[in-house]
Amino acid sequence: MTRAINDKIDALFVEGPDDGAVVNAFIKRRLGIDLAKHPSKLVRADDAGGGDAWVLSKFAEVTAAAPPAARVGAIVDRDGPSNDKWPKVRALLAQLAGSDGAPPYGDDAIFRGRFGIWMWPDNLQHGDLETFVADIVPASATLAYASEATLVAKQVHGAEYEIPHHRKAALKVRSVWRDASAAGGYGHLIRNLEIVSTPASEAFLGWFTTLFLT
Numbered sequence: 001m002t003r004a005i006n007d008k009i010d011a012l013f014v015e016g017p018d019d020g021a022v023v024n025a026f027i028k029r030r031l032g033i034d035l036a037k038h039p040s041k042l043v044r045a046d047d048a049g050g051g052d053a054w055v056l057s058k059f060a061e062v063t064a065a066a067p068p069a070a071r072v073g074a075i076v077d078r079d080g081p082s083n084d085k086w087p088k089v090r091a092l093l094a095q096l097a098g099s100d101g102a103p104p105y106g107d108d109a110i111f112r113g114r115f116g117i118w119m120w121p122d123n124l125q126h127g128d129l130e131t132f133v134a135d136i137v138p139a140s141a142t143l144a145y146a147s148e149a150t151l152v153a154k155q156v157h158g159a160e161y162e163i164p165h166h167r168k169a170a171l172k173v174r175s176v177w178r179d180a181s182a183a184g185g186y187g188h189l190i191r192n193l194e195i196v197s198t199p200a201s202e203a204f205l206g207w208f209t210t211l212f213l214t
Contacts, residue, residue, distance in 0.1 A: 003213050005033070007042045009070040010212060013058045016049035019075060019120075019129055021187025023208075026136075029190060030205055031213075042212070052076040052085055056092055063096055063115050071114045071212050077128035078119040084126065089117055109207075116211040122200035123207065130167045132204070133186045136195045137171065146174040 014020050020043045024036045035042045046054045059074035066072055078085050089109075096115065109123060110116035121131040137143065147170040153159035154166070161169045175184040182188050195201070 003071075005035070005042055005071075005212055006069070007035075007040045009067055010042055010072065011058075011062055011070075012043045012073040012075065012212070013055045013062075014043055014045045014075045015051050015055055015077065015129075016045050017047065018186050020045045021185050022129060022133060022190060023075070025187040025190035026195075026201070026204075027208065029195060030201075031209075052088070056088065059115075059117075060092060060096065066114075071116075073116045073118065073208075073211050075118045075120065078121075078126050079128055080126050085119065089119065093117060110211055114211070116207060118204065118207050122203050124203075129186070130171065132200055133171055133189070134167055135198045136201050137174070137189050138194055138196050142177060143170070143174050146170045146177060149173065 012023065014023060023043050024034075027033050027035055044058070050058075055074050055076050059072060062070075063072050076085050076089065093109065093111065096111070109118065120129045121127040121135070147166070150159070150161075150166060150169040150173055154161065154163065154169075159169075171186060171189065172184055175182075175186070175188045178184075178189065178192055
């Protein structure tokens with residue numbers, strides 16, 4: 001029997017609103033569960049974009065006081081080798097797991113059957129939320145042009161975004177082009193385009209299902 005999410009005791013902490021929008025849209029598309037309509041909402045983010053420090057702090061706080069039936073998760077970017085978040089996550093997991101031992105990286109990172117960590121894009125490789133989103137949004141001439149246009153806007157017209165955020169800018173432009181009257185964002189893309197199944201998306205779906213639905 002599938003476990004029912006109880007968002008009075010369950011929680012999933014994410015780095016910011018973009019992450020929350022992706023999780024909500026992806027789970028609704030793949031599982032038909034509208035997480036955003038639960039009374040207190042399962043997915044929780046700092047509106048100001050609390051980042052990994054906020055996520056891991058809240059995860060440690062809530063797991064420490066969680067009742068036996070609770071399920072608690074945290075999602076952070078792994079980022080690149082020069083800013084790898086895994087050592088910080090591994091240290092926290094070792095601390096929380098205690099004598100149980102921290103789960104090995106790439107093995108769902110779920111311990112005691114009810115506390116879990118996910119690192120974008122696939123709980124294994126370096127990357128971030130944008131890596132995950134860019135892979136599941138179908139390739140198209142429109143997306144390629146959005147990437148080209150944002151680069152031209154930066155290099156020729158002085159657009160203010162930073163070059164490391166080029167992919168983020170391109171995805172958000174693609175979203176606005178999908179529906180200029182909508183707020184846009186990654187969640188909008190996932191809700192309105194046919195999404196591609198990837199090893200990372202299937203792994204994330206498995207992690208979410210194991211942690212919150214079984």
